[in-house]
Amino acid sequence: MSADLEDALARRARAGIDLYDARSLASPVHGRVRRRRTVRGLGTGAVATVVVLAGALGAVALGSASPTVDPATTSPSPSVSASASGDLLPGVVTAEDLLGTVGGAGADGGQRAYLCTPAAPRQCDEVTVGQEPLLEIVRTGTSVEVDAGHVAYVMWTVRNAGDQRIRIDKAWETPVVVTESDAQDPLATLAGLGSELPADPVDLAPGDASAGAGTIDLDARPAIEAGTAVNLEMLVPIPFADPTEKRELWLRVTSSDWVNAAAVESIRSSPLYAEDLREGAVTRHSEDYDLGSAQTALDCVLDDADNPRTSSGGLDPFAPRCEALVVDAVAPLLTLTEATFDVDEASGTLTVRWIAQNTSGKRLRIDTGGASVAIEDADDGSGSAWTSMSSAGSIVSSGSLWTSDAMRKALLRSTSVVETVEPWQLFAGSATLDLDEAGDFAAAHTSVQVRVASRSDLDGSRELVLEVPWNG
Amino acid sequence: MSGWGVALDRVLRERGGALFAYAYVLTGDPHTAEDLVQEALVRVFARGRAPETVDAAHAYVKRAIQTSSIDGHRRARARPQRDDRVADRVSPDPTDAADLHEALMDAVLSLPPRERTCVVMRYLDGLSAVAIAEQLGLAPGSVRRYLHDGIATLRRTHGDFGLDPRDAADGGAAHHVVITAKGGAR
Known part of the structure; x- marks a missing residue:
């Protein structure tokens, strides 16, 4: 029987009503709300400017090494691809637009391209399109690593060098490796591709870039040893607006920069797991909030049943208190x-x-699929008074996520897509929050929490979550 | 007066008593309860858009009271510590209902904040562990454990009061029905 307890609570509540004095509450609450709303209004206006400036400063600081890029993984798409669809958008350069400017092979200006029949093997005509180069390779986003000289692992970043949006097909961005002693023939490369190309159209705004990675089998070619100077070219398909069009238009994007092929061990070695990162980790304290370039993490020890990722019935997100670390x-x-x-x-x-x-x-x-956006008031040392979380990957706190001097909250979700992310590879995500709960988000501290997989990832009793701050 | 000001006054007038009473049950102290309600009201009404209805405002503010209560950091000094005594019980006189209720409330207030908040939500609001977890942003398994441990502590330290830890963890409703009564709703 729990009736006595229910009665006791109800009696205490009735006593509370008798003690209530509305006048003593109204005045201070009105004053505090008015001040908070005033500060909030000022803060939002100021931060709107800060966000814009941060984007500009970020572009300057990152230079061409980290332009606005499209991810190379299959993670949730960033905004650049959100507008991509089967319909032609006004102002987006398509294959029809480029073919309207076509010149013969070797024409001045413009960009080299191949206009191909779709049948295998492809029959291609070399042409020049546009008046200026449309795409360019970002040197700092490009690398070639070779495995015993016979397999090359290539990462690339291609940027819109023009002044109009251009639609590319990410699914078939194709790298071509050139050395001083040997060069892949782009036509032979195209001829060897499959006949049915899956489409993944992406619109690149001027200055935007698309990053990708792939493998080139060099078995039929001379080996490329580590240290060999390599020039990377890219073949980038430009979709037609007309869905019935069978031809293909490929831009040939070249670069004057050469890179040295690196030995593959650096990328083919075993990836780092949570266990590796815990080794040598040190405790982080709340006063160490701004650690500059250090990588912080949250080490969460919990009952297996509380972990939404591993619990059979647990779909709700969970925000345990975790030990704050510097890994x-x-x-x-x-x-x-x-x-x-x-x-x-x-x-x-x-x-x-x-x-x-x-x-x-x-x-x-x-x-990469279970990452979350965290928004908190980093200056509130009193801890979290209000924490809201969603299964879509967000945790918002009216205070900070610190719950004690060395403990912080992390968001654990049921969603999980574990991938091996290569050095310099990009991945992306998004989260949609209730605007009211987000509060004065522009003045708050935003970070992304990314879980690191364990070697025994079916065990949900301990999780390591990296904290990735947004410093914009 | 601004829109939020009108809405705030209406909430204070129509639901202030119930919200204060709820905080009083959680804290056992009128001054701490007032601080808790004030903090919750500020958090809800300082946001961009104030709740559009009194019921919505009531729900938001109550939730803020509950989540503040489980953190309990602002009331750390007043927070009772876990009582690990065994069989050192306050034995209520079963013939005196008032004594029994006072003893029960003393026992509830001796619980750690999370257990206390979950017990109040379970037995005052009639919510299930899953519903409590949803409101507090906790895992259902954690809430079941708080309820189980809370009731077990009450039994161990203050007498069993006919309470069953398993019923605490498994009973209750999925949703709270706002009951309008004298002095407001809860």
Whole structure:
């Protein structure tokens, strides 16, 4: 029987009503709300400027190494691809537009291209399109690593060098390796591709870039040893607006920069797991909030049943209190290269889109599909008075996520997509939050929490979550 | 007066008593309860858009009271510590209902904040562990454990009061029905 307890609570509640004095509450609450709303209004206006400036400064600081990029993984798409669809958007350059400017092979200006029949093997005509180069290779986003000279692992970044939006097909961006002694023939490469190309159209705004990675089998070619100077070219398909068009238009994007092929061990070594990162980790304290370039993490020990990822019935997100750690005091393992905050007043939502990059120089085994956006008031040392979380990957706190001097909250979700993220590879995600709960998000501290997989990832009793701050 | 000001006054007038009473049950102290309600009201009404209805405001403020209560950091000094005594019980006189209720409330207030908040939500609001977890942003398994441990502590330290830890963890409703009564709703 619990009737006595229920009666006791109800009696205490009735006694509370008798003690209530509305006058003593109304005046201070009105004053505090008025001040908070005034500060909030000022803060939002000021931060709107800061966000714009941060984007500009970020572009300057990152230079061409980390432009606004499209992720190379299959993680949730960033904003650049959100507008891509089967319909032609006004102002987007398509294959028809380029073929209207076509010149013969070797024409001045413009960009070299191949106009091909779709049948295998392809029959291609070399042409020049446009008046100026349309796409360019970003040197710092390009690398070639070779495995015993016979397999090359290539990463690339292609940027829109023009002044109009251009639509590319990411699914078939194709690298071509050139050395001083040997060069792949682009036509032979095209002829060897499959006949049915899956489409993944992406619109690149001027200055935007698309990153990708792939493998080239060199068995039929001379070996490329580590240290060999390599020039990378890219073949990038430009879709037609007309869906019935069978021809293909490929831009040939070349670069005057040569890179040295590196030995593959650096990327083919075993990826880092949570167990590896815990080794050498040190406790982080709340007063160490701004650790500059250090990589911080949250080490969460919990009952297996409380982990939404491993619990059979647990679909609800869970925010346990976790030990705050520094797993690398020198450099961040992950870095946010872009974050956008889109407010939809009509639906009362805030959508945060982010792109992160593996800046560790090592392979990381991380949960790109289970990452979360965390918004907190970093200056509130009193801890979290109000924490809201969603299964869609967000945790918002009216205070800070610190719960004690060395403990912070992490968000654990049921969603999980574990991938090996290569050095310098990008991955992306987004979260949509209730605008009211997001509060004064522009003045708050935003970070992305990314779980690191364990070697025994079916065990949900302990999780390591990297914290990746947005410093925009 | 601004829109939020009108809404705030209406909430204070129509639901202030119930919200204060709820905080009083959680804290056992009128001054701490007032601080808790004040903090919750500020958090809800300082946001961009104030709740559009009194019921919505009531729900938001109550939730803020509950989540503040489980953290309990602002009331750390007043927070009772876990009582690990065994069989050192306050034996209520079963013939005196008032004594029994006072003893029960003393026992509830001796619980750690999370256990206390979950017990109040379970037995005052009639919520299930799953519903409590949803409101507090905790895992259902954690809430079941708080309820189980809370009731077990009450039994161990203050007498069993006919309470069953398993019923505490497994009973209750999925949703709270706002009951309008004298002095407001809860």
